[in-house]
Amino acid sequence: MSGAAPPLISGACRDALETWLSHIRALQGASDNTVTAYGGDVRDFLAFMTLHLGGPQGLGALAQISTGDMRAWMAATRADGVGPRSLARKLSSVKTFYRWLAEREGFEPTAVLSARAPKFTQKLPRPLSEDAAKAVLDTVALQSQTPWVAARDVAVVTLLYGLGLRISEALSLKGRDAPLPDVLRILGKGQKERMVPVLPVARDAVAHYLKLCPFPLEADGPMFRGVRGGALSPNLIQKTVAQTRAQLGLPATATPHALRHSFATHLLEAGGDLRSIQELLGHASLSTTQNYTAVDTAHLMDVYRRAHPKA
Template identity: 75%
Template sequence: MSLISPACRDALQHWLDAQKALAGSAKNTITAYNSDVADFLSFMTLHKGAPQGLGALERITVSDMRAWMAQARKDGIAARSLARKLSAVKTFYRWLAEREGFEPTAVLSARAPKFQKKLPRPLAEDAARAMIDTVELQSTTDWVAARDVAVVTLLYGCGLRISEALGLKGADAPLPATLRITGKGGKERVVPVIDAARNAVATYLRLSPYPLEADAPLFRGVRGGALNPGAIQGAMARARAQLGLPASATPHAMRHSFATHLLAAGGDLRSIQELLGHASLSTTQAYTAVDTARLMEVYERTHPKA
């Protein structure tokens, strides 16, 4: 931040404050915005040879934008990451242009690099069930084994992110028929809780050596504190090694599996979007590509060839 002029530093902070207050952006999003835009402003200082005040930012050209993007690629920034950085810079510039009264065309016209969108990598239904069964075998301590099963069952059975599952409090137990989950960007959604998830959590709570406290985390680590995501990631890594599953069989893959299996069973795309808490339907539509790809694999494997 030392390369950035005081005026730009203040503008950046005011914009971040506005994002927090008005857009309801999540903490991780704000952190990424701060880093991405600060890096951009620092580059412009070095590129121009002097700290760039607000007036100088108004005069940034298409050539300047190309120089920034070229340097980012030279520094090893992947196309996907650069596209995210450019999006943050454009969002900042729209706000700044409206506030300062200038035309941000040079920045807004910059094209994001093309990149291959990664498709979600779900597990097959039998593999998802096997993962839950095998996670239970990764600990010799009964309550820890039950805890891990409960978490993974919530990921697969309710489509939760691991942060959402581990964010549950004692007050959420016993689990009701539906949970109100606050996801990315503070977006709330209502998620039905299947019996298997409710029973798995009840079993964990019955075995847990720690008292159920309304304001404390529902899922505890071995020392009684909040459960670290790394514990679940580790248990799943050991389980997938036993099952011969790929490295993509992670906690988030259980959420992908939830969505893909719902879609394959005839689930409505809009309903799945709401269950997952996706802000955009286009994000959910990635699962239709997965379903189509799987269908083509079956076709290629089973269709009689001439």
């Protein structure tokens, strides 16, 4: 529904939404991307209710939304081509907003909170094999004939696989972070801070890039630059990795984020414990990290059989 211009939302609803977004940004430390996603999901919901209920509605009307209204919204959203996973995310955003609004306005949000998200199959991470990950690192440099650009791409990809960084985290590094220390302080999702050990290969890759980079290294400026000197766009790294996987004949699941998955999986295979991997990845919940245990069950069972005295 977000593709069309939304109908007018009442001023009271709009003000409540902006107040809530400010609340989660300031008090919960939500990232800009999270706030933007929440805002879009709830605005689409309010826009639908404007049409569904016959005109701009105030906060009182929101308190009266029924189970049937929720079903109508979910059906319309699915009809717009939104998949079950995305609808579940939108419903979660609306419920989070309603919990806050109900407490603030003093009404019972049962109809909204009792709405059930559609079932969907949980997609587990699709890591690369160790050989494939190494091949990506070796081949990324071939995607550009400009030496400093090739070195830059190698440095970024090495940070994704060697340190388990998100692409946004790697590209958020500043000039003051060079040379990379033995342990790097990373500010991840929700402003959650973690400390990540830096492998020599990653430190060397970044140092090589900085030696070739034609732009001056400024303390508050981006470490990784585009060809015109501005901050490097994540899309360029995604494009470079896409070219690399095509050259190597790897599946479409071999994305920059898959390198982060590979970092975690290979640590697990090498005997790393989930708690330590959780801290390195910056996951808020261990259950998120536990997804990696399903990636290579055969390997884990082999370890179990060899280690267990009665296996």
